[in-house]
Amino acid sequence: MTKDKSVTAVDWYAIKDTELTIKYLKNKINATELLSEKAKCLDQANKMFKEQIKNAYQSDRFPCSEEDAEQYYNETYKQQ
Numbered sequence: 001m002t003k004d005k006s007v008t009a010v011d012w013y014a015i016k017d018t019e020l021t022i023k024y025l026k027n028k029i030n031a032t033e034l035l036s037e038k039a040k041c042l043d044q045a046n047k048m049f050k051e052q053i054k055n056a057y058q059s060d061r062f063p064c065s066e067e068d069a070e071q072y073y074n075e076t077y078k079q080q
Contacts, residue, residue, distance in 0.1 A: 009045045009046070010045070012044075012048060013041055013042065013044075017038060020037050050077070054066075054072070057069045057072045
């Protein structure tokens with residue numbers, strides 16, 4: 001995860017996606033590596049998004065347990 005909490009998961013992914021695209025266009029990575037790295041970045045961004053949502057939920061409620069925040073995330077964002 002990123003140490004800079006001011007960067008949203010979406011912003012982080014956009015930056016990484018651009019960096020990877022530039023590497024690909026400069027022939028520093030091939031198409032297979034590009035797709036693999038983008039998939040890894042998307043997975044990481046999803047984890048970051050989940051943590052950011054849970055943290056925001058917890059900061060708006062006191063007291064709020066980790067379990068409550070996890071339940072909120074799952075009920076609101078998890079696809080069935």
